[in-house]
Amino acid sequence: MLIILLTGCSAIPLSSSTPQVDRVPAGTLDAATARTSLAALAVSAPGRLDGYSRDCDSGACVFGQPWFDTDGDGCDQRSQVLARDLTDVQRKPGRCGVQSGTLDDPYTGTRITSVSKIQIDHVVPLAEMWRSGAAAWAPEQRVAAANxxxxxxxxxxKVNQSKGDKTPDEWMPPNAAYACSYGRIYVTVKAAYKLTVAPAERSALENALATCDTPPAT
Structure with a gap:
């Protein structure tokens, strides 16, 4: 099946012959290790959001200024993720920022050709990090985790906005083929930072990881 490009469209459904989008960041646990790590997470009801803020204009952003350049190479984390996840990347002249490229969006299974339509998702939302342990961290650790x-x-x-701060029991990617990958990423981060997991959240992650054993539909 051919993909038909329509002038002015920024999201194009992938054809049935396009491989399933299963991209995960480097360092993501494999399915078996993710299951073991999930089972080892402390189970606890979510904490309160008291003190949580992303508003840096007031100086109260508890996870630091968005898109910090953590390695000092002059390229902030947003630009690094765009360059990593997009193809046909064109950078701004003399700068690190990405001005164009194509994204095979794992959350929707569509192809997006306009960078302005792309956002960077924290798979484990920062609000959820705060509720499950980050409220007690030093500011430097929160900045590192956010980036x-x-x-x-x-x-x-658009899909990132619909997700907001929801956990897997409240929201999963519309592209069901990405459930395994999403669960693996989520558990990787929770385990890396020794965050707690709520009972419903844990159950949803177990269901997501169970899909790792299911062959994709043909």
Whole structure:
């Protein structure tokens, strides 16, 4: 089946012959290790959001200024993720920022050709990090976690907005073929930072990881 490009469209359904999108960041646990790691996470009801803020204009952003250049190479984390996840990347002249490229969006299974339609998702939302342990961290650890490339994925901005701060029991990618990968990324981050997991969240992640054993539909 051919993909038909329509002038002015920024999201194009992938054809049935396109391989399933299963891209995960480097360092993501494999399915078996993710299951073991999930079972080892402490189970606890989510904490309160008291003190949580992303508003840096007031100086109260508890996870630091968005898209910090963690390795000092002059390229912030947003630009690094775009360059990692997009193809046919063109950077701004003399700068690190990405001005164009194509994303095979794992959350929707569509192809996005406009960078303005793309956002970077924290797979484990920062609000959820706060509720499950990060409220007690030092500011430097929160900045590092907010910019951890293992937790950052380029996706459709519209879908990212619909997700918000929801956990897997409340929201999963519309592209069901990505459930396994999404669960693996989520558990990788929770385990790396020794965050707690709520009972319903854990059950949803177990269901997501169970799909890793299911062959894709033909």
């Amino acid at each position: 951890d490339l293992r937790n950052l994925v380029a996706v459709s901005g």
